[in-house]
Amino acid sequence: MDSIKKRLVLYFIFIVVFTVIILEVLIANIVRQNYYKNLEDILSNQIRVSCDLYLRYFSDSTLYDNVMNNVDTFWRQVPAQVQIIDTQGKLIMDSIGVIPPEGMDMPDVVQALKGEKGKWMGSVNYDSSQVMAVAYPLRSQERIVGALRFISSLGKVNEDIKRVESVFLLIGGIVIILSSLLSVILSNSIVNPLKEVTEAAEKMASGNFKVQSRKRYDDEVGKLSDTLNYMAEEITKKDQLKNDFISSVSHELRTPLTSIKGWAVTLKEGNAYEEEMLRDGLEIIEKEADRLTTMVEELLDFSRFVSGKIAIKKEYVDVGQVMEHIRKQLKPRSERDNISLQVEYPDDLPFMMSDENRLKQVFINILDNSFKFTPSGGSILFKAGYTGKYIEFFIKDSGCGIPGEELPKVKDKFYKGRNSKSRNGIGLSVCDEIIKLMNGSFEIKSEVDKGTETLIKLPV
Structure with missing residues (x-):
């Protein structure tokens, strides 16, 4: 038999596991987005400072002259990979000497050459992890002369994210284990009172109405215990009333029967020679017989009402x-x-x-x-x-x-x-x-x- 306890425990565990999984997925996404957003903000701040520096101090020379003479200024304090692209989208400088393949898609650079900040995340052939690139326009006298691009590997960021996710996974596992133990305790608090009520009901079904179902909590199971105890008390009362009824009816029947039998024996033995005594005896027998008839009619009426076999004649x-x-x-x-x-x-x-x-x-x-x-x-x-x-x-x-x-x-x-x-x-x-x-x-x-x-x- 599939027990209530087993079902309750399984339901509790399923709800907890389902909830933990949903929360883990949400938390993982939030953590990942926060880490990526922080990296993007760092790159954006650094590239904005570098572009402002270029506009103030190097905009008098052409972009090619600056790359030849002052290029180290742009990445001296920047740990990221630095690229400089001209207005034609051609890469004219890379801080680590990487030459991207012809026709490589750089949507962040396209945005930068339009005068806006651009961002791109994707894979490159020189890094096993994905990278994040942020591009910003280089200006000279209100004119865009190129784009500055900072590229950072997401490898270390992903490792940090995995560590945080591992911590949350561990916490989720602990929550599932503790919740499973708690579900067993909670199911016991529901099932054990039900078992006691069932045992009490089985004893009552066998005829022992003196047993009492113990009420543990003032809840639905407790109300069931009260109802069961009340039912046992009422059955005991009704049983006592029935016994009293049988005893009373037996006594009431015995009295007229004794009178009838006594006078019948007297008349049978021929002891009633006087007409008056004979008349009295027959009268008593008639009255007692009527009394018995009335009692029997009441009992028959009662039986019909209890069995629902009586109807009202309209x-x-x-x-x-x-x-x-x-x-x-x-x-x-x-x-x-x-x-x-x-x-x-x-x-x-x-x-x-x-x-x-x-x-x-x-x-x-x-x-x-x-x-x-x-x-x-x-x-x-x-x-x-x-x-x-x-x-x-x-x-x-x-x-x-x-x-x-x-x-x-x-x-x-x-x-x-x-x-x-x-x-x-x-x-x-x-x-x-x-x-x-x-x-x-x-x-x-x-x-x-x-x-x-x-x-x-x-x-x-």
Whole structure:
């Protein structure tokens, strides 16, 4: 497997080497240009001084007379090769006795004979290195009488340039080596935390959610560690909730089953001779069977929602009729528990496109919780109103309320608070799923000993 560390190191080295090469080429060109420019400036200054000297002290004689009598004046203080050319471009003097071949190209001399400074770089047959030539016009009484040419070999300059380039190459090599070592260190600082995160993830995948991924740096990898640890904590919580749910459901199922079995055994053995006892036994069996049916239906609903196999049946729903039906259904319970149930809705409520049975399930579930947590003598308000494109349902009770630390969790799956009377902790989570499928919103507000308020908004 091609590791991240290997790729990172190679990428770092490639970037460093590429950058160093670019810089070396640029620096080498700059150094070369500077050295050549310095040599050109030296030759230009020297040749300008010599030409001024000629104009002041030797312009009274002809160029040929000066070459014959005073030629050494032009190169006495000059280490370069000196040439004097007449206006026809003919070489009439060379300080080292070199006679150039016929028709040799001398563009610097051409420029000088035009009255400008000329420069030329090229190869000559008497020097193994290239040379630089600078030519300047010789004047006599404002008239150009020839050209003075200084020629310098570039051999020593090139050696100096090579020495400087060698130093920069050495520095570049050191930079590449140090950068390579640094890239290994940097890649380790990235790869090692990733390895630790991977090892922690593998342990979690095997079922060990107690392991923690160590956070080294507050960066993307550190955030990944935090996310992994949070995921493990949430899985542990959900697993604990699941276990509590199974335990709770087992207990809730055991109670009615025990009653049913006890009375079934009693009736089977023929011990229930009295008609009243027989009626009581059958009534208890019927109620406990209904209780089991309700729990099973809740579990089936929950399973359907989790697997995404449930859908909302769209139909026109008379909201007022639904609320009136719920009022009639819960009236006996409110009278039995001595709790005031008020159902309020305007007469002009519009019809909704929704699922009537699911609406009833949501309202009855929430109202059932209100009855459970509201003491005798309390009150429950079930109210509806129309605002724009939404119908708002408001349920308020005067019950014991929900503690602040538990309120954000009451809609979580399997969650049962400390004082919860819920059978399995899935009632509100199922309601929340139904409301989401209807594209609505579900809010719960509560204060301890002051009651609970529920607001449901559903689109018309």
